Amino acid sequence: MQPSHVIRKALTIAGSDSGGGAGIQADLKTFQEMGVYGMSAITAITAQNTQGVQALYPMEASIINEQLHSIGEDLPPDAVKTGMLGNASIIAAVAENMARYRFPHLVIDPVMIAKGGSTLLQREALTALIKMLIPLSVMITPNIPEAEELTGIRIVSLSDREEAARCLHGMGSDHVMLKGGHDPSTRDLVVDMLYDGTAFHYWEHQRIDTRHTHGTGCTFSAAITAGLAQGMSVYDSVNRAKSFIHAAIEHSLEIGAGHGPTNHFAYRKHYKNG
Numbered sequence: 001m002q003p004s005h006v007i008r009k010a011l012t013i014a015g016s017d018s019g020g021g022a023g024i025q026a027d028l029k030t031f032q033e034m035g036v037y038g039m040s041a042i043t044a045i046t047a048q049n050t051q052g053v054q055a056l057y058p059m060e061a062s063i064i065n066e067q068l069h070s071i072g073e074d075l076p077p078d079a080v081k082t083g084m085l086g087n088a089s090i091i092a093a094v095a096e097n098m099a100r101y102r103f104p105h106l107v108i109d110p111v112m113i114a115k116g117g118s119t120l121l122q123r124e125a126l127t128a129l130i131k132m133l134i135p136l137s138v139m140i141t142p143n144i145p146e147a148e149e150l151t152g153i154r155i156v157s158l159s160d161r162e163e164a165a166r167c168l169h170g171m172g173s174d175h176v177m178l179k180g181g182h183d184p185s186t187r188d189l190v191v192d193m194l195y196d197g198t199a200f201h202y203w204e205h206q207r208i209d210t211r212h213t214h215g216t217g218c219t220f221s222a223a224i225t226a227g228l229a230q231g232m233s234v235y236d237s238v239n240r241a242k243s244f245i246h247a248a249i250e251h252s253l254e255i256g257a258g259h260g261p262t263n264h265f266a267y268r269k270h271y272k273n274g
């Protein structure tokens with residue numbers, strides 16, 4: 001564990017959500033709640049609220065380069081996560097800078113489509129993600145549709161999930177966290193699965209009946225990244241992140257007319273220290 005005087009730093013490379021529930025905003029709120037210093041490199045600006053994405057402006061790859069250069073030269077992170085990456089040239093810029101600065105502990109949340117249906121990753125960029133970024137990662141955190149898209153495996157049963165996780169591990173990610181939020185077969189439960197190349201670990205929670213789940217994936221992967229930045233093991237980072245996201249969904253916020261955001265205060269307020 002870190003000495004109390006050392007503040008660990010985590011970096012998110014993701015898109016901005018003007019509505020504050022997903023993307024960069026969810027990640028920085030999560031880092032803060034977990035007690036790590038949060039930094040960001042913005043890949044795209046979205047005009048977005050709980051009802052959907054109204055506009056989307058990807059950044060030039062040179063702007064990603066400049067942000068990562070500024071961070072790499074002065075504020076080396078202890079762990080990094082990616083969220084919305086948008087296109088292949090942004091993915092290439094991220095991969096180059098990960099290698100140049102040897103940033104440790106990369107967690108990839110392979111964001112593809114927003115809850116409202118907007119495309120957040122061009123289909124042509126899938127190959128770049130697989131070839132350039134996944135091999136650099138300590139963990140990838142797809143939901144079921146994302147795992148299907150990346151592997152070409154249709155996931156219906158638990159053994160399909162295990163096959164997809166093996167396939168993603170074979171692409172070069174040390175750990176695969178295959179999330180179960182989208183699994184229709186487990187109606188009352190959400191079952192998340194972690195594969196470490198040897199064993200499968202499962203987390204089973206009661207499914208919370210709410211439509212206010214905007215930004216769940218972003219928040220969950222940011223909480224895992226925070227744990228890794230703090231020197232926790234992969235398993236312990238996931239375990240704490242599960243408690244964090246469960247609390248955030250259980251107390252999610254009914255703001256806006258659509259899919260409201262999760263509650264980033266909830267873990268601190270209701271669960272921490274029992």
Ligand SMILES: Nc1ncnc2c1ncn2[C@@H]1O[C@H](COP(=O)(O)OP(=O)(O)OP(=O)(O)O)[C@@H](O)[C@H]1O
Binds near residue numbers: 190207
């Ligand atoms: N209704 C729910 N009740 C309890 N936990 C949930 C619920 N929905 C999602 N989760 C949990 O939230 C985390 C994120 O999972 P999910 O499958 O929603 O990710 P995602 O689809 O990538 O999220 P996003 O839609 O934000 O991209 C997982 O740990 C999952 O088990």
Ligand SMILES: Cc1ncc(COP(=O)(O)O)c(N)n1
Binds near residue numbers: 016017022114217
């Ligand atoms: C900038 C950005 N990043 C990620 C998401 C995914 O979150 P969700 O699937 O909950 O819409 C999003 N909507 N916007």
